Amino acid sequence: MKESNKAYPLFQGKDKIWSQNGNPLWLASTINLYRNIEKFKFPAKLTPDRSKQLLNYVGREMTCLPDLIHPIYFKAEDLNGIEKEFLVEHFLSNQSFHQASTGEAFLLEESGEFMAVLNMRNHLQFELIEIKGELENAWNRLLKYETTLGKTVRYSYSPKYGFLTADPTQCGTALLVTVFLQLSALIHLDKIDETLEKFVDENFAVSGIQGSPTEIIGDVLAIQNNYTLGLSEENIVSSIRMVATKILVEEHAMRNRIRHEQNPDIKDKISRAYGILIHSYQIEAVEALNAISLLKLGVDIGWVTGVNMFQLNELFFNCRRAHLLCQFDEKIAQEEIPHKRAEFIHKTLKDVKLIV
Secondary structure, eight states: OOBOOSSSGGGTTTHHHHTTOOOSSEEEEEEEEEEOBTTSOOGGGOOHHHHHHHHHHHHHHHHTOTTSSSOEEEEGGGSOHHHHHHHHHHTTOSSOOTTOOTTOEEEEOTTSSEEEEESSSSSEEEEEEESSSOHHHHHHHHHHHHHHHHTTSOBOEETTTEEOOSSGGGOBTOEEEEEEEEOHHHHHTTOHHHHHHHHOOTTEEEEOTTSOSSOOOTTEEEEEESOOSSSOHHHHHHHHHHHHHHHHHHHHHHHHHHHHHTOHHHHHHHHHHHHHHHHOSSOOHHHHHHHHHHHHHHHHTTSEESOOHHHHHHHHHHTSHHHHHTTOSSOOOGGGHHHHHHHHHHHHTTTOEEOO
């Protein structure tokens, strides 16, 4: 089993995903699939010896999957706090990994698109992240991993309740699909509540990028299926696709309206965001994400030039703390991070011009 002993192994190849996304609205999608192994109690009830047995068993089988490209296995106790935070940021997880410790582990594919979490809430969590809006392709890829592993590992399954999970509400398919949409026009024109009321019913949950249902950061809304029992995987994926498409149609309409009406309030917000990003000596992550989102809106409607969506999407994700720290060879003190973030943003936006 290949294990990494480098200082920050998770930071390698960090730009491969975010620098490839030029979509102004569809930031990312994540697909999570939960599985447990027969004859093992759920992780919360496992003894240390049984936890070790499970890690050795599942970890060995996972690293041998033929379709995974150079998977690297990490014991949780070998990762420092920043590396665990990097995983949370990278996979847009609303589950903290900071408390992960002995008896738990991660397996990360070299591309950074796939991660397996071993022996935390469930024995096995498959997670795939994609940035092209190709939900169906991503699901088929994840299903291939799950099916191949299932030929050598027997999953806990009930004919009545489907795949069994530590959280009873996630039994059945045990599939959670989340899309992350940047809806700046709807939010800043105060049309977001009306839109969500029209298209989002009880089958879906809506939250901010960090999982909070009330705190919206960077104008990003995460839309996820509420139910996993009594639905097929294909139904879950298609229903998420359908509701996301309807919301995006509304967002495009609002952006066209802003462009046509030359909305002065939106011009002011974009101008202020430009000033904050270009001239700040220090900037905190949330303030940066909010301002970058507005700058993206300005680029999309033609009021800002000198930077493209690929650069802005990459900046949006890489200015968060753990991702930011990987940009520097030297160690950065906590109190220096806001200034280093401002410098990093200035460098990316050095050619930006405001033309409103």
